[in-house]
Amino acid sequence: MHPAPSIIAFTTFSGLGFGLLFWLGVDPTPPKGWVAFAFFCIGFALAVGGLAASTLHLGRPERALKAFSQWRSSWLSREGCCAVAALGAMGGYGACLIFAGLNIAPLGWLGAALSLLTVFTTSMIYAQLKSVPRWYSRWTPVLFLSLSLAGGALLSGRVIMAMVLMLIAGGVQIWWWHRGDGALRASGTTLGTATGLGGRGEVRAFEPPHTGTNYLLREMVYVVARRHVLKLRGLALILMLVLPVALLLLPFHHISAALAVLCHIAGVLISRWLFFAEAEHVVGLYYGKR
Amino acid sequence: MTELPATSTRKLGLVIDLDTCVGCHACVISCKGWNTENYGAPLSDQDPYGGDPSGTFLNRVHSYEVLPDTGPAQLVHVPKSCLHCEDAPCVTVCPTGASYKRVEDGIVLVNETDCIGCGLCAWACPYGARELDAAEGVMKKCTLCVDRIYNQNLPEVDREPACVRTCPANARHFGDLADPDSAVSRLVVARGGMDLMPEQGTRPVNKYLPPRQRDAWADTSVLAPFLTPVAEEPRGFLGWLDKALDKL
Numbered sequence: 001m002h003p004a005p006s007i008i009a010f011t012t013f014s015g016l017g018f019g020l021l022f023w024l025g026v027d028p029t030p031p032k033g034w035v036a037f038a039f040f041c042i043g044f045a046l047a048v049g050g051l052a053a054s055t056l057h058l059g060r061p062e063r064a065l066k067a068f069s070q071w072r073s074s075w076l077s078r079e080g081c082c083a084v085a086a087l088g089a090m091g092g093y094g095a096c097l098i099f100a101g102l103n104i105a106p107l108g109w110l111g112a113a114l115s116l117l118t119v120f121t122t123s124m125i126y127a128q129l130k131s132v133p134r135w136y137s138r139w140t141p142v143l144f145l146s147l148s149l150a151g152g153a154l155l156s157g158r159v160i161m162a163m164v165l166m167l168i169a170g171g172v173q174i175w176w177w178h179r180g181d182g183a184l185r186a187s188g189t190t191l192g193t194a195t196g197l198g199g200r201g202e203v204r205a206f207e208p209p210h211t212g213t214n215y216l217l218r219e220m221v222y223v224v225a226r227r228h229v230l231k232l233r234g235l236a237l238i239l240m241l242v243l244p245v246a247l248l249l250l251p252f253h254h255i256s257a258a259l260a261v262l263c264h265i266a267g268v269l270i271s272r273w274l275f276f277a278e279a280e281h282v283v284g285l286y287y288g289k290r
Numbered sequence: 291m292t293e294l295p296a297t298s299t300r301k302l303g304l305v306i307d308l309d310t311c312v313g314c315h316a317c318v319i320s321c322k323g324w325n326t327e328n329y330g331a332p333l334s335d336q337d338p339y340g341g342d343p344s345g346t347f348l349n350r351v352h353s354y355e356v357l358p359d360t361g362p363a364q365l366v367h368v369p370k371s372c373l374h375c376e377d378a379p380c381v382t383v384c385p386t387g388a389s390y391k392r393v394e395d396g397i398v399l400v401n402e403t404d405c406i407g408c409g410l411c412a413w414a415c416p417y418g419a420r421e422l423d424a425a426e427g428v429m430k431k432c433t434l435c436v437d438r439i440y441n442q443n444l445p446e447v448d449r450e451p452a453c454v455r456t457c458p459a460n461a462r463h464f465g466d467l468a469d470p471d472s473a474v475s476r477l478v479v480a481r482g483g484m485d486l487m488p489e490q491g492t493r494p495v496n497k498y499l500p501p502r503q504r505d506a507w508a509d510t511s512v513l514a515p516f517l518t519p520v521a522e523e524p525r526g527f528l529g530w531l532d533k534a535l536d537k538l
Contacts (some may be wrong), residue, residue, distance in 0.1 A: 001413070011411070035516055042535045057408065057409070058406050058408050058427075059405075059406065059407020059408075059409070059422055059423075059427025059428060059429075060405065060406045060407045060428060061406070063386070063404070063405075063406045064406055065385040066385075066388075066404055066406060067385035067386050067406055068385075069383060069385075069386060069387055069400040069407070070385050070386060070387050072293065073293045073382045073384075074382065074383055074384055075383070076383065076385040076408065076410055077385035077386075080385065096520065125383075125410065128378065128383065128414075129379075129383075130414075130416070130490055130491065131379070131413065131414060131415055131490065132413065132417040136370055146485045176506050187489070188489045189416070189487055189490065191354070193486075193487050193488065193489055194486060194487050195352075195354055195366070195368050195486065196308075196484040196485070196486055196498050196500060197308075197354060197356050197500070197501075200356050200358055200364070200500075200501075201356050201357045201358035201359060202356070202357045203354050203355070203356050203357075204354060204355045204356075205352070205353075205354060206353045206354050206355040206365060207313075207352070207353035207354075208352065209315075209318070209347075209350035209351050209352050210347075210350065211341070211346075212342060212343050212344045213344050213410075214344050214345070214347070214350075214421065215344075215346065215412070215421040215422055215424070216412075216421060219409065219412065219413075219422070220412070220413065221419070224498070235338065243299055249325065281413065281416075282416045282487070282490070283416060283418035285416075286352055286368075286370065286417075286418060287352075
């Protein structure tokens with residue numbers, strides 16, 4: 001799949017933002033006043049910035065509001081509705097903390113649950129697609145949720161929790177990559193089933209329908225940079241897991257903590273780039289590109 | 291709502307005969323011609339006369355080579371457009387309700403004034419039947435020429451999809467696949483019509499008729515013994531060059 005920067009930014013930053021909002025929501029002793037202002041600003045900037053980035057992907061962004069209407073059937077619509085509900089709840093909870101120093105814990109819990117639900121619905125946009133076997137797995141929501149919780153813990157300054165969750169997310173990530181590498185083969189979809197000619201012998205793409213490219217090839221048959229996959233996976237793991245944990249093990253300092261956050265974000269961005277760039281849509285079979 | 295109808299009384303669709311399709315692409319051209327100037331936004335082209343042309347098409351013809359274990363290879367042309375699936379994954383993923391499957395005839399359509407161009411339906415379709423128009427920013431797909439098949443202003447002979455009307459090999463057939471007595475249903479039964487990617491669980495309405503068995507490959511030619519390579523291993527200067535290059 002085409003790794004569009006707008007979608008990579010959307011999933012990465014909204015995941016981090018809602019992760020941070022989750023930890024703020026469940027905190028029994030949440031920050032108040034200016035400290036709360038800073039934390040909620042970061043959370044909202046990431047979450048809203050990510051959601052805004054996603055609209056850059058649309059062909060007709062001026063109609064984006066219509067996307068809230070189909071929550072009964074569409075995960076993308078559910079994601080939009082959950083995000084607005086989560087931001088509403090966390091906005092109310094945060095405003096009370098910032099301006100009144102008032103901790104309305106149940107509102108925080110509600111906001112935290114909605115934040116996690118938003119990350120889950122985001123992941124289901126991809127995990128529901130049977131046409132992309134690498135994504136079509138219950139492990140895709142696990143990956144998104146574990147990365148979101150780990151990033152949120154890191155941003156909210158929970159050192160031990162962040163280290164543990166980053167290790168868990170790293171493990172899920174390695175398993176997700178391993179499962180994904182065999183997913184297309186395991187799906188049973190081949191050029192033989194795609195053309196219905198598989199029972200007659202080996203099927204080879206002889207002539208494409210056109211000499212140039214098209215929307216399908218640009219959007220769903222992305223094959224660039226596959227050969228650097230192992231290096232990129234290693235780099236992603238080092239940046240999102242090894243370096244942040246090492247930096248957190250050092251005596252606490254604001255600079256090392258900030259570095260840990262930046263490393264983690266860079267690692268998740270690489271992991272998310274791979275999430276799209278590596279994903280094989282079965283339509284590529286018709287073009288002999290799998 | 292983007293929920294799928296539980297049942298549709300009629301299932302209008304195409305039956306495409308892979309045995310008779312000659313791969314002339316006339317259906318591609320007539321589809322583009324009709325659909326660019328009728329229902330919905332035109333099918334735009336980008337850089338059509340330049341070095342890197344591309345454009346929106348609702349129907350494309352692929353060509354495949356089938357290599358059986360024995361016998362000659364066979365070239366098969368596979369025209370591919372929307373299969374108007376009964377479990378259409380493109381419909382349920384739509385966040386705006388722009389994509390829908392009609393209860394009355396099972397045609398899958400896009401309401402272009404509601405489409406936000408998110409592209410998720412094109413991702414959900416395993417067949418690549420949907421293309422986002424680069425000029426209009428909305429999703430385009432085969433309408434089964436919904437503006438022809440019910441069009442009282444056209445002569446009756448023209449009230450079928452443009453691709454079917456134009457096919458010079460008569461490889462494309464249009465009809466109601468829910469009616470077991472319709473011409474297309476009988477054709478499917480007689481010729482063993484098949485689904486594309488049945489394992490994706492989309493239950494396509496459109497069916498493909500497999501190519502018939504070809505005549506057997508004739509016995510080996512009498513000239514064959516004279517066609518064996520004369521020199522198996524390079525000798526002399528070429529032999530030396532081969533070894534020298536290997537050592538580099």
